Amino acid sequence: MPVSLTLKEQRILRCWSEVKAKSKSHSPSPAMLTKAGVTIRHDFCYLSNPHATELFLKYFRKDLKDREKVRSLVEHYPSQNLALAEKLFTSPLLKGALPPSARGLFVGNGATEIIQAVLQHFTKRKILVSVPTFSPYLEFAPKGVRVSHHQLRKEANFALDLDELVRQVKKEKPDTVVIINPNNPEGGYHFAKNVHSVVKRLKEVETLIVDESFAHFAGAKIESAAPWVNTHQNLVVIKSMSKDFGIAGVRLGYAVMSEKRVSALLQKGYLWNVSGFGEYFLDLLNRKDFLQEYEKTRLRAIRERDAFYSTLSKVKGLHVYGSKGNFFLVELLDGTKADDLMTALLVRHGIYIRPCGDKVGLNGEFVRIASRKGSENRKLMRVLKKELLS
Amino acid sequence: MPVSLTLKEQRILRCWSEVKAKSKSHSPSPAMLTKAGVTIRHDFCYLSNPHATELFLKYFRKDLKDREKVRSLVEHYPSQNLALAEKLFTSPLLKGALPPSARGLFVGNGATEIIQAVLQHFTKRKILVSVPTFSPYLEFAPKGVRVSHHQLRKEANFALDLDELVRQVKKEKPDTVVIINPNNPEGGYHFAKNVHSVVKRLKEVETLIVDESFAHFAGAKIESAAPWVNTHQNLVVIKSMSKDFGIAGVRLGYAVMSEKRVSALLQKGYLWNVSGFGEYFLDLLNRKDFLQEYEKTRLRAIRERDAFYSTLSKVKGLHVYGSKGNFFLVELLDGTKADDLMTALLVRHGIYIRPCGDKVGLNGEFVRIASRKGSENRKLMRVLKKELLS
Numbered sequence: 001m002p003v004s005l006t007l008k009e010q011r012i013l014r015c016w017s018e019v020k021a022k023s024k025s026h027s028p029s030p031a032m033l034t035k036a037g038v039t040i041r042h043d044f045c046y047l048s049n050p051h052a053t054e055l056f057l058k059y060f061r062k063d064l065k066d067r068e069k070v071r072s073l074v075e076h077y078p079s080q081n082l083a084l085a086e087k088l089f090t091s092p093l094l095k096g097a098l099p100p101s102a103r104g105l106f107v108g109n110g111a112t113e114i115i116q117a118v119l120q121h122f123t124k125r126k127i128l129v130s131v132p133t134f135s136p137y138l139e140f141a142p143k144g145v146r147v148s149h150h151q152l153r154k155e156a157n158f159a160l161d162l163d164e165l166v167r168q169v170k171k172e173k174p175d176t177v178v179i180i181n182p183n184n185p186e187g188g189y190h191f192a193k194n195v196h197s198v199v200k201r202l203k204e205v206e207t208l209i210v211d212e213s214f215a216h217f218a219g220a221k222i223e224s225a226a227p228w229v230n231t232h233q234n235l236v237v238i239k240s241m242s243k244d245f246g247i248a249g250v251r252l253g254y255a256v257m258s259e260k261r262v263s264a265l266l267q268k269g270y271l272w273n274v275s276g277f278g279e280y281f282l283d284l285l286n287r288k289d290f291l292q293e294y295e296k297t298r299l300r301a302i303r304e305r306d307a308f309y310s311t312l313s314k315v316k317g318l319h320v321y322g323s324k325g326n327f328f329l330v331e332l333l334d335g336t337k338a339d340d341l342m343t344a345l346l347v348r349h350g351i352y353i354r355p356c357g358d359k360v361g362l363n364g365e366f367v368r369i370a371s372r373k374g375s376e377n378r379k380l381m382r383v384l385k386k387e388l389l390s
Numbered sequence: 391m392p393v394s395l396t397l398k399e400q401r402i403l404r405c406w407s408e409v410k411a412k413s414k415s416h417s418p419s420p421a422m423l424t425k426a427g428v429t430i431r432h433d434f435c436y437l438s439n440p441h442a443t444e445l446f447l448k449y450f451r452k453d454l455k456d457r458e459k460v461r462s463l464v465e466h467y468p469s470q471n472l473a474l475a476e477k478l479f480t481s482p483l484l485k486g487a488l489p490p491s492a493r494g495l496f497v498g499n500g501a502t503e504i505i506q507a508v509l510q511h512f513t514k515r516k517i518l519v520s521v522p523t524f525s526p527y528l529e530f531a532p533k534g535v536r537v538s539h540h541q542l543r544k545e546a547n548f549a550l551d552l553d554e555l556v557r558q559v560k561k562e563k564p565d566t567v568v569i570i571n572p573n574n575p576e577g578g579y580h581f582a583k584n585v586h587s588v589v590k591r592l593k594e595v596e597t598l599i600v601d602e603s604f605a606h607f608a609g610a611k612i613e614s615a616a617p618w619v620n621t622h623q624n625l626v627v628i629k630s631m632s633k634d635f636g637i638a639g640v641r642l643g644y645a646v647m648s649e650k651r652v653s654a655l656l657q658k659g660y661l662w663n664v665s666g667f668g669e670y671f672l673d674l675l676n677r678k679d680f681l682q683e684y685e686k687t688r689l690r691a692i693r694e695r696d697a698f699y700s701t702l703s704k705v706k707g708l709h710v711y712g713s714k715g716n717f718f719l720v721e722l723l724d725g726t727k728a729d730d731l732m733t734a735l736l737v738r739h740g741i742y743i744r745p746c747g748d749k750v751g752l753n754g755e756f757v758r759i760a761s762r763k764g765s766e767n768r769k770l771m772r773v774l775k776k777e778l779l780s
Contacts, residue, residue, distance in 0.1 A: 048465065056464060057460060077639065109665075120658065136661065267529075275499075
């Protein structure tokens with residue numbers, strides 16, 4: 001039996017829809033939902049590594065006992081972009097994925113600022129983006145720029161066929177192409193060597209973006225296209241730090257690109273675009289103890305994601321797409337509406353998942369479910385079975 | 391006798407100059423200077439209200455004892471721009487300086503982000519800026535835009551003559567004009583009614599920027615051009631929150647402009663441009679207890695600035711310009727070089743002031759000295775007299 005809502009739940013869904021409309025193609029923040037009268041106890045909409053959040057908070061709470069430390073984060077201007085890039089450049093985290101100097105690194109106030117900056121400054125005519133995908137790539141294209149879709153096919157499990165992508169690029173001649181690896185919302189992934197072969201075949205594309213925001217979840221070894229920026233000046237590798245480190249509220253991301261591009265961006269702004277708290281995090285990335293503990297949380301998140309898949313994929317009435325991100329795209333096959341399932345889980349159990357009705361290029365009843373802590377994932381499994389199978 | 395440096399101090403000055411060159415027209419951050427081997431004990435370069443910093447830290451430390459509160463600031467995406475604008479809109483702080491709805495408010499990751507956004511999106515041909523001034527207005531003009539200077543004359547104490555400005559605008563026909571009120575670096579100020587008369591006379595200017603980043607220091611009553619945005623859609627009022635609230639590290643500012651402009655900006659980005667800590671501060675602005683205490687720190691900073699002026703302006707060999715900001719432009723008349731005075735105070739006393747050699751439109755030996763806490767101002771007075779008069 002498909003999930004159905006009570007009258008009260010239908011009212012809450014209408015209220016959610018209004019809040020959602022204000023947030024456009026993004027999910028309303030928990031604070032906005034609280035205002036709409038619902039309380040989130042487990043946020044499976046938000047994509048992050050909860051163990052990494054715990055780790056950050058452990059260091060943050062300890063370090064902020066030093067009153068002068070807190071004062072310096074709050075009172076003074078943070079360092080300028082290039083000085084922040086140097087902090088990132090010296091971090092062992094980026095070993096093997098580095099440009100020749102810090103001048104090829106751009107530190108951003110979250111990856112969305114970087115996406116905005118790159119599209120506004122470097123995209124002139126046409127951008128080709130595979131869909132479904134992370135919507136800012138569709139929305140932030142400057143005025144007058146054509147947005148062209150590379151439709152990922154449901155029959156192929158939304159996998160990105162790199163040869164097909166190259167064929168469309170050769171035919172349509174966009175000046176900007178976006179590859180998200182792993183992709184959001186379904187978590188499709190290509191190994192570095194395959195991406196490299198595409199980079200070599202797309203030399204004529206002026207700006208080739210590879211977004212690796214979820215790369216830390218892809219596998220035990222972290223792969224990156226960043227080293228190829230040295231030989232392919234058209235390449236821009238973008239990385240959110242919100243997801244893997246669980247610190248979306250801090251706002252931090254970075255990009256590896258040619259020094260010429262970085263200096264063009266810095267010439268026209270981005271002066272103090274990262275807060276004192278963001279700079280504090282960049283300092284953490286230069287501490288061995290933090291990085292060692294982070295690596296453990298990263299591998300744990302991968303293990304829990306895989307365990308979650310093995311149980312989630314067995315639930316009757318669901319089709320779960322295999323994912324190298326820390327989330328799953330799930331199609332509802334029993335007639336349940338995505339919005340109804342979201343509302344039922346939220347109102348009855350405080351569990352928030354993301355209905356995907358607004359995702360361009362995704363037709364059908366889909367939800368996206370993040371992988372959280374193992375215990376939370378197991379709770380979601382119990383609740384989901386109860387709602388879908390009762 | 392002019393201040394002269396020892397060989398060791400000259401070496402430190404060369405080192406400072408290198409760090410400064412990296413920071414271009416801005417002051418190097420305290421962290422960069424520490425790397426250069428000097429320690430700042432009193433930062434008279436940085437313009438802020440130190441009492442307001444204390445106040446913020448008092449609330450911040452208390453509220454962050456709540457572990458779940460810290461977690462929510464760090465872990466989740468902050469609210470989107472429009473939701474933040476609503477928080478600012480409801481704050482009693484903006485009473486009397488409000489657009490008709492929150493849709494006429496743009497919340498920025500510091501005022502520099504807003505300056506960058508406004509110039510990049512709305513300035514097409516030519517920008518007219520009075521000099522000396524805050525340099526981003528000169529530097530962030532988009533490619534192809536001409537930057538025209540309205541030179542403030544030393545003979546007139548760098549006061550902005552509004553009639554002269556209007557005459558130059560009528561003659562040169564820029565599409566963007568910037569009025570900074572109070573101005574930085576000398577603190578010249580015009581009352582609201584005079585600014586209003588200029589706004590009425592410059593209807594043909596497409597974007598008329600009034601920057602009120604230091605307006606909280608101007609006098610007991612806070613005046614703003616913001617309400618005129620309703621009748622003058624070409625007006626953009628920009629406000630940093632770093633200075634008056636002493637929270638530069640948090641990165642927060644806002645602008646009042648037409649709803650059309652706000653929505654044009656939000657359509658192409660600025661999605662999650664303020665951190666969780668910035669959102670926390672916007673929540674503070676809705677708390678009566680915080681605002682009442684803030685008002686006390688604001689009036690205290692004004693009193694201390696005025697007391698500082700009355701002693702500073704009496705020192706032989708200095709010409710101190712009267713200021714409605716929380717800083718003073720000071721000309722050195724005894725042959726002392728601005729860089730040498732800065733170095734002597736820094737190395738010998740840990741006191742950092744800003745030499746103004748890089749300020750466009752300022753010829754001569756000038757330093758800018760912030761007004762800090764009364765006790766710090768008095769210490770600077772003692773040290774300054776010792777170095778200049780011995």
